[in-house]
Amino acid sequence: MSHFAILLSNKVDKEELIHRLFSGKITGKLNVFNNVKGVLFSDLAIADFLEEEHKHHTIEITKAEKRQLNTFSSGERRKAYLEYCLAQNPDYIIFDNPLDHLDYQSRKDLLKRLTELSKTISIIELVNRKESFLPFIKNRWFIKDNNFKLTEVPKIIETSQKIFKADIPNSLLAFNNDYKSVVELNNVSVSYNDTVIVKDVNWSVSKGEFWQLIGPNGSGKSTILSLITGDNPKAYGQNIYIFGHKKGSGESIWDLKKRIGYFSTNLTELFKRNHTVEQMILSGFYDSIGLYQEASDLQKQKVNEWLRIIKMSEFKNFYFNRLNLGQQRLILIIRALVKQPPLLILDEPIEGLDQENSDLVIQLINTLINKTDITIIYVSHTIEKGLSPSNIYELIPTQNGSIGKLKS
Numbered sequence: 001m002s003h004f005a006i007l008l009s010n011k012v013d014k015e016e017l018i019h020r021l022f023s024g025k026i027t028g029k030l031n032v033f034n035n036v037k038g039v040l041f042s043d044l045a046i047a048d049f050l051e052e053e054h055k056h057h058t059i060e061i062t063k064a065e066k067r068q069l070n071t072f073s074s075g076e077r078r079k080a081y082l083e084y085c086l087a088q089n090p091d092y093i094i095f096d097n098p099l100d101h102l103d104y105q106s107r108k109d110l111l112k113r114l115t116e117l118s119k120t121i122s123i124i125e126l127v128n129r130k131e132s133f134l135p136f137i138k139n140r141w142f143i144k145d146n147n148f149k150l151t152e153v154p155k156i157i158e159t160s161q162k163i164f165k166a167d168i169p170n171s172l173l174a175f176n177n178d179y180k181s182v183v184e185l186n187n188v189s190v191s192y193n194d195t196v197i198v199k200d201v202n203w204s205v206s207k208g209e210f211w212q213l214i215g216p217n218g219s220g221k222s223t224i225l226s227l228i229t230g231d232n233p234k235a236y237g238q239n240i241y242i243f244g245h246k247k248g249s250g251e252s253i254w255d256l257k258k259r260i261g262y263f264s265t266n267l268t269e270l271f272k273r274n275h276t277v278e279q280m281i282l283s284g285f286y287d288s289i290g291l292y293q294e295a296s297d298l299q300k301q302k303v304n305e306w307l308r309i310i311k312m313s314e315f316k317n318f319y320f321n322r323l324n325l326g327q328q329r330l331i332l333i334i335r336a337l338v339k340q341p342p343l344l345i346l347d348e349p350i351e352g353l354d355q356e357n358s359d360l361v362i363q364l365i366n367t368l369i370n371k372t373d374i375t376i377i378y379v380s381h382t383i384e385k386g387l388s389p390s391n392i393y394e395l396i397p398t399q400n401g402s403i404g405k406l407k408s
C-alpha cells in the first residue's frame with residue numbers, strides 16, 4: 001500500500017489538488033493514484049453531502065437514526081461519513097485533516113481504525129499543521145503553492161509572530177454596557193425526542209471573561225451555544241439570561257444577534273453564494289449570511305483596516321468561495337469580529353488553519369483580551385498553545401445527559 005502524508009500551506013488551492021488527483025492527471029510521485037478509485041473524506045465533502053440531503057429531503061447515511069446528518073454533532077458526522085466512504089470500496093481515500101473536530105478518545109479510536117485500514121487501502125492525508133500527521137505514515141511531504149510540487153517538510157514552519165503588530169481597529173458601534181453577567185444559564189436542560197442531551201446546566205459568564213467550553217463529541221457544546229445565540233427553540237421557557245435580559249422577555253433574536261459575533265467551522269457551509277471577501281466581512285455588521293444592503297464608507301474603511309491586519313488586503317475583491325478553506329475561515333473570524341461585539345463566540349476557530357494562520361488567530365484573541373473588554377467563549381477539544389482562558393467550563397456526559405462543571 002502506498003501512503004502519503006502531505007502538509008499544505010494555506011496558499012495551496014486544496015480543491016484543485018484534489019480535483020487533479022481524482023481526474024487522474026496528477027504528475028510526480030502522486031501519479032500512482034492516477035488510474036484507481038479514490039474517495040474524499042473532508043469537511044467540504046461532508047458540507048456538500050449535507051446540502052444534498054437538505055435539498056432533496058433525504059436521509060442517506062443515518063437511516064437507522066431516522067434523522068438527517070446535519071442534526072448530528074460534528075464529531076458524529078465525521079464518524080458516520082467515514083463509514084459511507086468505506087462502503088464505496090475505494091482503492092484510496094484522501095483524508096483532509098482527519099483528526100479535526102474529534103475529542104481525545106475519538107482521535108485515539110480513529111487512529112487505531114486508520115492504522116488497520118492502511119493495510120488494505122491507500123491513504124493520502126492532507127494536513128495544515130505538522131502535529132496532525134498520522135504517526136503511521138512516514139512518507140511525509142510539503143506542498144507550498146499551486147505548483148503542487150512535493151518537497152521536503154521544512155523543519156521550521158513560518159509563523160506570524162513578526163506580522164501581527166497591529167492594534168485592534170476602533171469600534172464603529174457603541175453597545176449598551178449596562179449589564180454584569182453576559183450569560184446565565186440556570187438549571188438548563190435540553191432533550192431531543194426522549195434523549196436528554198444536557199441536564200440542569202448552570203453556567204455564568206461575566207463581562208470581559210475569556211472562557212473555554214470543552215466536552216467530548218456530542219456532549220452538547222453546540223447545543224449550549226445555540227441557546228445563547230437564540231438559534232435553538234429549546235431555549236423557550238428556560239431560565240436563561242443573556243446580557244442581563246431574561247430570554248423570552250421581549251428582545252427579538254436580531255437584537256440579541258447584534259451583540260454577538262459568532263464563528264463556527266459549520267458557517268463555511270452556508271456561504272456558497274458569490275460574494276466578495278469585502279462583502280462577506282461587511283455582512284458581519286448585519287448578521288446576515290451574505291450582504292444585501294449598501295454598506296457605509298466607514299464600514300468599508302473598517303474592513304480595509306482588518307484586512308490589513310491579517311495581511312489579506314489583496315484578496316478584498318476576490319470571490320469568497322474561491323479562497324481556500326483556511327483563508328475562508330480567517331475571513332469568517334474577521335466577519336464575527338468586525339462589529340466588535342460585546343460577546344464573541346468562536347467554535348473551533350483553529351481547525352483547518354495552517355501554523356501561520358492559527359498563530360495569527362491566537363494572537364488576535366490575545367490582543368482582544370488584553371486591549372478590549374470583549375467577552376469570549378472559545379470552543380475547542382484541546383487547550384491551544386499560546387491561549388490562556390481564564391475559566392474552563394466542561395460538559396461531562398452521563399447516562400441522563402451531560403452535566404456541566406467548572407474545570408479546575
Ligand SMILES: Nc1ncnc2c1ncn2[C@@H]1O[C@H](COP(=O)(O)OP(=O)(O)OP(=O)(O)O)[C@@H](O)[C@H]1O
Binds near residue numbers: 067192193
Ligand atoms: N435535532 C436533533 N435531533 C436529535 N438529536 C440532536 C439534534 N441536534 C443535536 N442532536 C444531538 O445532540 C447531541 C449534542 O450535539 P452537539 O452538536 O451539541 O454536540 P457537541 O458537543 O457540539 O459535539 P461536537 O464536538 O462533535 O461538535 C448529539 O448527540 C446530537 O446528535
